[in-house]
Amino acid sequence: MAQTTQTFLVDDLDGSEATQTLTFAFQGATYEIDLNDEHAASLEESFAEWIGAARRTGRGSSSGSSSSSSSGSSRASSAPKRTDLDAVRAWARDNGHTVSDRGRVSNKVLEAYDAAH
Structure with missing residues (x-):
């Protein structure tokens, strides 16, 4: 017997049909959210200013080895560069x-x- 499994994405904000899953990290935690195109564009637009001023630290996923500092001018890390x-x-x-x-x-x-x- 053959089976077909279908997965439907539902926009996490309004319950409409989602078109994509976006992944982002904040404060050492990684999040995923399913959004339609309009909401995804809004999220990306919201992050644009912050991403433009930030330093990229890796492939975009948080592996649990992030560090932060209260002084924005330097970052201390226990791992070597x-x-x-x-x-x-x-x-x-x-x-x-x-x-x-x-x-x-x-x-x-x-x-x-x-x-x-």
Whole structure:
């Protein structure tokens, strides 16, 4: 027996038919909302000023490792910058950790590196 499953998006604001799902993050939490084209344009327009003044930190998803600072002029982060990963890998190998030449460096290794520096 064949089955067909249909998914209908419903606009989370007014219950009309939604045309898209938008994902955004705020204060370390990631949200999804189903919206029709008019509401999606309104949301994007609302965010435009803030996004224009903000710094992009990644692919747009929040992985739980965000940091914030009360002074808008500097951001403190416990993780090394992406440009420092070669140094992290070299330190990790010298200190008995197993790391790959490419890709993600585990949080365990990053935390050990931070603790040593």
